[in-house]
Amino acid sequence: MNLNLCINYLRMLINIKQVYSVGRTKGYSAERELVVKLWRMGFAVMRAPASGSKIKRAKYPDVVAIKSCRVLVFEVKSRSKLESIYIDEGQIRKLKEFADRAGGQAFIAVKISGDKWRVVGLEQLEKLNSNTYKVSREVLLSSKGLEELLRDLKLIPSLEDFIRQT
Template identity: 45%
Template structure:
């Protein structure tokens, strides 16, 4: 499972570099440091992103509330825009702003394919290369 997560994180870092954004993975993601770290931080001098990456072959993703709280905290201190980077099997990346995530009864968070593709940004939108009209 961890290998799959690392693979999609590396894929996204490459996409960001190819789009002229400096990007890096934070493989510890808070584990060893006990500090809130996103999976990926990126920027190009105009935009700064903090991204928690999740991938799945299912049609939904659950995210622990501590991950989202840590992502918010890091982003506020760093001055980055926080996003959940969702990679559903055989689908393009989607980047969901934290306020669009669904809060579960257990106080965690969820995003499904429908939400990700209706409210989430495409990669080009995330890096401000393109704007998509949402209805």
């Protein structure tokens, strides 16, 4: 085998790995950011170690958060700009199954670069075909922020509640 051919092949593999890693790193970073944010709000929270991996039979969400016996499970998406998001039907099915088994609620948490966290309930997803769900740009624009959702679920106090307590 030609040495130059081997070197070129290795360079190609390294480039593929780097391209693949950049997208994965952004996803991990968003998941970690959500974990830290929820932890600081008083949740017991963890990032599932198998999230995003190639384990086909696993039914793990990206992030699980528990507070006051309430379980929230999140599929985390990260985008550089506000645009529609397409999600594989298998991811949604696994997320829902995990939430059902845990007696919890399932959400899609979306981090747009330079913007607040947006949270979408599964009932807001649009089923495009047997394999794909869509979170439209319009749904993202009208979706609740993380803090707003948690206040609505009575998991963090509203400003009025906080003032009443002091």
